[in-house]
Amino acid sequence: MKYYSLTNAANTANFSEAVIRGLAPDRGLYFPEKTSRLSKDFLSDLANKTTIEVGMEVMHPFVGGTIPDDRLEQIVSDTLCFDFPLVPLNEKSASLELFHGPTMAFKDVGARFMARCIGYFNEETPKKVTVLVATSGDTGGAVASGFLGIEGTEVIILYPKGKVSHIQELQLTTNGNNIRAIEVDGVFDDCQEMVKSAFIDEDLKEKLNLTSANSINVARWLPQSLYFFFAYQHLLRQDFNGKLVFSVPSGNFGNICAGIVANRLGLPVHHFIASTNTNDTVPRYLKTKNYQPNPSKQTISNAMDVGNPSNFIRIQSLFKNDFDALKTHFSSFSFDDTQTRLALKSLYNNSGYIADPHGAVGYLGLEKYMKAHPDTYGILLETAHPIKFRDTVEETLGITLEIPKQIQHILDKTPIKTSLKNYDDFKAYLLSQDI
Numbered sequence: 001m002k003y004y005s006l007t008n009a010a011n012t013a014n015f016s017e018a019v020i021r022g023l024a025p026d027r028g029l030y031f032p033e034k035t036s037r038l039s040k041d042f043l044s045d046l047a048n049k050t051t052i053e054v055g056m057e058v059m060h061p062f063v064g065g066t067i068p069d070d071r072l073e074q075i076v077s078d079t080l081c082f083d084f085p086l087v088p089l090n091e092k093s094a095s096l097e098l099f100h101g102p103t104m105a106f107k108d109v110g111a112r113f114m115a116r117c118i119g120y121f122n123e124e125t126p127k128k129v130t131v132l133v134a135t136s137g138d139t140g141g142a143v144a145s146g147f148l149g150i151e152g153t154e155v156i157i158l159y160p161k162g163k164v165s166h167i168q169e170l171q172l173t174t175n176g177n178n179i180r181a182i183e184v185d186g187v188f189d190d191c192q193e194m195v196k197s198a199f200i201d202e203d204l205k206e207k208l209n210l211t212s213a214n215s216i217n218v219a220r221w222l223p224q225s226l227y228f229f230f231a232y233q234h235l236l237r238q239d240f241n242g243k244l245v246f247s248v249p250s251g252n253f254g255n256i257c258a259g260i261v262a263n264r265l266g267l268p269v270h271h272f273i274a275s276t277n278t279n280d281t282v283p284r285y286l287k288t289k290n291y292q293p294n295p296s297k298q299t300i301s302n303a304m305d306v307g308n309p310s311n312f313i314r315i316q317s318l319f320k321n322d323f324d325a326l327k328t329h330f331s332s333f334s335f336d337d338t339q340t341r342l343a344l345k346s347l348y349n350n351s352g353y354i355a356d357p358h359g360a361v362g363y364l365g366l367e368k369y370m371k372a373h374p375d376t377y378g379i380l381l382e383t384a385h386p387i388k389f390r391d392t393v394e395e396t397l398g399i400t401l402e403i404p405k406q407i408q409h410i411l412d413k414t415p416i417k418t419s420l421k422n423y424d425d426f427k428a429y430l431l432s433q434d435i
């Protein structure tokens with residue numbers, strides 16, 4: 001399997017090159033040249049497959065021979081070492097819980113898969129890979145945990161001082177080993193700028209083998225298509241044969257884009273709903289046919305505070321840039337914080353279900369679509385455990401959440417971090433460290 005750049009299709013790479021580079025040299029996103037249907041036998045026997053078997057079948061073509069089968073199997077089984085339960089909300093909808101991994105965010109799967117692929121690709125090279133990642137909260141924790149202890153890698157996480165939750169900060173700063181955390185005196189955009197500047201800095205390029213671990217990387221993006229297969233397996237085991245729709249809480253639109261890939265691989269999905277908070281660039285585009293990104297706005301579902309979703313161009317490619325085809329299979333709706341809090345309450349009161357604010361946005365999208373299409377069955381992707389957004393959830397529902405074991409064990413650890421002010425500090429830090 002080859003990947004080509006969405007900026008210039010003449011720029012191609014195999015899987016290992018695409019993973020190590022992150023972005024193509026022309027700054028375009030890599031896109032797989034084929035998303036072909038999986039075999040009939042596999043699809044018709046899906047209900048009887050294990051998660052590892054599904055993981056191997058789906059990821060094998062994408063890896064395209066750059067990792068030997070036995071190693072890939074090890075990577076897939078290390079990645080999928082937790083459950084993906086489907087919890088019914090009522091007769092016509094259910095929540096696919098993606099938060100049972102080590103950092104309780106759905107990004108665990110992509111981060112673990114990517115880390116292990118890089119670990120493998122780097123086995124033969126003496127030079128370490130330095131992974132830079134800017135985070136507004138969830139990504140950094142998942143990347144830190146995914147790369148922890150992976151030979152040949154050093155991870156440097158930049159986060160805005162005082163702007164991530166207490167639990168998120170502990171997840172970033174208590175790992176030790178090959179993970180370093182830097183708090184930046186600024187906002188998320190400042191952290192992102194520092195990472196971008198480092199990538200084009202000749203002095204750093206000479207000394208370090210830099211890569212990035214955000215969702216544009218194909219090794220983080222593509223494994224997310226597995227969730228949609230897992231959801232369908234649950235339904236098949238209950239003799240489901242209805243019209244399936246998915247609602248995905250969306251920020252950079254990587255997760256929902258992976259769902260559309262699953263559909264291209266043969267998974268029968270009737271419709272996709274991208275649910276957003278007030279960062280509504282895509283819902284506005286579907287209404288007006290005019291793509292006008294706005295600066296990001298702060299909301300209570302802050303992992304989706306994205307003004308210009310980087311993966312939307314991949315979704316357009318999957319629909320061959322045909323606006324009408326896109327609109328037939330894909331809807332996107334935006335909801336504000338007041339609606340999100342009401343949805344948290346109604347899920348709790350009507351279904352006894354405690355969602356997090358991102359899941360609540362997903363629920364609103366499902367509800368809106370299904371009102372107009374009552375003959376469908378809806379699955380919402382619950383992307384984070386409510387404890388990650390503890391204050392909002394406890395205050396909205398008037399309850400006290402139990403603290404899960406994944407979180408409990410970091411609460412009494414001491415944060416270790418470096419504080420930096422600007423790019424010059426950051427560069428000096430990178431050059432002075434023994435990385």
Ligand SMILES: *Cc1c(COP(=O)(O)O)cnc(C)c1O
Pocket residue numbers: 105106107138139215249250251252253254255256303304358383384
């Ligand atoms: C990252 C994230 C999202 C958004 O996912 P995208 O793939 O960027 O659309 C949604 N919910 C949570 C909790 C997240 O951490």
